[in-house]
Amino acid sequence: MKDTVEGHVTADGRTIGGMLMEMRNITLRFGGVVAIKDISFDILEGEIRAIIGPNGAGKSSMLNVISGFYHPQEGDVYFRGEKRPPMRPYQVARMGIARTFQNIALFEGMSVLDNIMTGRLTHMNSGIMAQALWWGKAQKEETENREVIEKVIDFLEIQAIRKTPVGRLPYGLKKRVELGRALAAEPKLLLLDEPMAGMNVEEKEDMSRFILDVNDEFGTTIALIEHDMGVVMDLSDRVVVMDYGKKIGDGTPDEVRNNQQVIDAYLGVSHD
């Protein structure tokens, strides 16, 4: 088992700190189906960590384990050096973990602003009555939350659609709004489940820039699942490769690219 890794600086000048999260020998079963088989890996503070693998490899299940939605039958999740007891997703959210979904999960009838505001729920303390009456603490709290949200809107350059119902937006923008909602929670760890799926080149470039900027500006640690290899290799600091629920590779993009097992399972051979 690896000890806590000392902070180091990446090629492009970002400081990557100590251990943020560690998966130790995780096994997850659904009845007789083994989705994840004895996997261990870690996520360091400040890095962009990618999880890749063919369809059905167990990537999304892994993300669901991290987000506390699934409880593995075996193995432990350590967060900042402490073993995490089985938790409800909202408790995990309170710990500073936010996510986006593979299939967009927004409130279609609500405006962009309101959707992003839901990301602030974990930061609201006033009671339901106070909020309904917009009384006392609720009023101050809403102003503060709105300020955070406006910064997110500015950051994602979606000022023009602030009041537009999400249902009327094109796909690429919905993805951006979903990222906005996750950012509104001011997470320490951001989980992105296929942030680029179904996007055209321009939208992918935009999204890549946002992911890099989030990591750079807010120092947010990011774990992402993605199929577009170009994107993964460009964005991430380290990559975990999964196949049939097992880990078959782990390392920097270059290491992974040259790993024979990974090539066989996933990347394929270039026919020169």
Added chain:
Amino acid sequence: MATSAGAAEKLTSIPGLLERNARVHGDSPASREKEYGIWQSWTWSEVAQEVEALALGLLTLGVARGDHIAVIGRNRPHLYWSMVAAESVGAVPVPLYQDAVGDEIAYVLGHCGAKYIIAGDQEQVDKVLEVEGQIDGLEHMIYLDARGLRKYDHSSLTSYKALQDKGRAAKVDLAPELKRRSAALTYDDTCVMLYTSGTTGRPKGVVLSNRNIIETSKNSAEFDHLSAGEEVLAYLPMAWVGDFIFSIGQAYWSGFCVNCPESPDTMMTDLREIGPTYYFAPPRVFETQLTNVMIRMEDASRLKQWMFKAAMGHAKRVGPQILDGETVGALDRFKYFLGNIFVFGPLKNTLGFTRVRVGYTAGEAIGPEIFEFYRSLGINLKQLYGQTEASVFITQQKDNEVSADTVGTPTPGVELKISESGEVYYRSPGAFVEYYKNPESTADTKDAEGWVATGDAGFIEPQTGHLRIIDRAKDVGKMADGRLFAPKYIENKLKFFPNILEVVVFGAGRETCTAFINIDLTAVGNWAERNNIAYGSYQELAGHPRVLDTIQTHVEEVNASIANDEMLSGCQIHRFLVLHKELDADDGELTRTRKVRRRIIEEKFSDLIGALYDGSDRISTVTEVTYEDGRKGSISATLEIRDAAVSDGSERMAAQ
């Protein structure tokens, strides 16, 4: 008005005006910008402090008198302040078009030898860094929005805020120097240098002195009774002379507030929220707005459509007269009043024009229908004629003397003459000092007595004394048989059809005229949707036979309308094609102010022009296109060439 104290004071520079405003209008808003969903505002005294801090910061960088400081980015208060700060340290601000590509920036920076650049964001910084190798003398770059720039090498890069902080910290040491420099500014010092959009050849740096800017601002502000209470929205490119005059010249002279939109996409919402009292837009903007209104009305319920039609019909009849204060019957007035409550008022509110007291359009001819539409709503829309070299104003229309086809009478202080060849000349306090580092061009344009050639052909209407512009003087040519060829005139007539976005007419030295046409994707796309015509791209829609049919009827209509014109009947369009791509500034086909560059188009599409004249009915072509990020690609297409019916004017006249 704020000018009362003017005589006694030394109002000979923009920093001088700022000082006066901070004293006289200290607590009223000077700049506003929508950020984080809220309008943030700065009073004149706050602006004075911001400008001072930045000017001191510039001094810490070692900016010398006469250095050029380039400013590039979207309209933001901080960038406007940068230009004032630059002037107050004796440097020359040079605003650049924010959508200019690397090469264009490299040329301008190299030409003026800019040592410092104040850039809006990462995108602009990147563009400059990309061409850094091609320019010497660049010493330091300042950026406004830090996003994405954290990792950049900061040895010659500083954030705007950090520079201001540095300036504030050095205030004790440097304030006397700053004071000395701004006090030394005279009427003859350069206020700003603006690069012309370059309809022909490379852009030229137009040097405008404080006299040019301040005298022009003063005269034009008095002409329209602009006061400190005006509100304007700054959304046009900062590198354009008009924006400099409206958002700095007139704003600092009159002491009114300049509002900057949140982002280019939110312009229309921001316009509504601010409700400017003084508004400028090129005809294109008015056209687009009108097109949008019409499209949305088609989707409205029957009742609303009926109300709109009835009210607009009445407004067309009496609206302009009411606006001009002419006598209109009581019943008509009452009907207009009702229309205002139910239709015009809400419509003006939607468009953001509720409070517009003075509106201007210029740059291109505006369609009479469009012009009348806005005027009948009760919006005081007028036309002006100007150019960079004149600090904008040459002629403008008086409040009660407005018409769609003239550009008005000379602005106070401007003298006008028409040369024998028909070219318009002017002499005014706003006439530019020189083209920077280009004495030949200066001498070609401006003579010893101060008369400046506009390059436009026009005449003064005998009855009204108003100036009327026909075309660029060099574009007005002769056809093979000696008849007059005025392409712009025809192009404008065609462009008044909502389906047509852009037209280029050819025919100089030839027997007949032909045309390239660009369809308007909004209007034609909407029509296609209504008629169940499926299309996958601009190119596909542009080549659709039914679209071509529609365009053909437009061309024929125009042909018929000029057939009886003795002078211009030769300009009827015999053959045309609809281009497979939109003419674009990135491909060099339009200037950044969206004017057609004829020579370049003629060269680039020479095969298409050939086909227009050799009688073939279709032509295959491959065209290179430049994407927004600078990469190049190509599109190939087969275009259909149509013959349009022309009528022989002389026969018809004889028949009549």
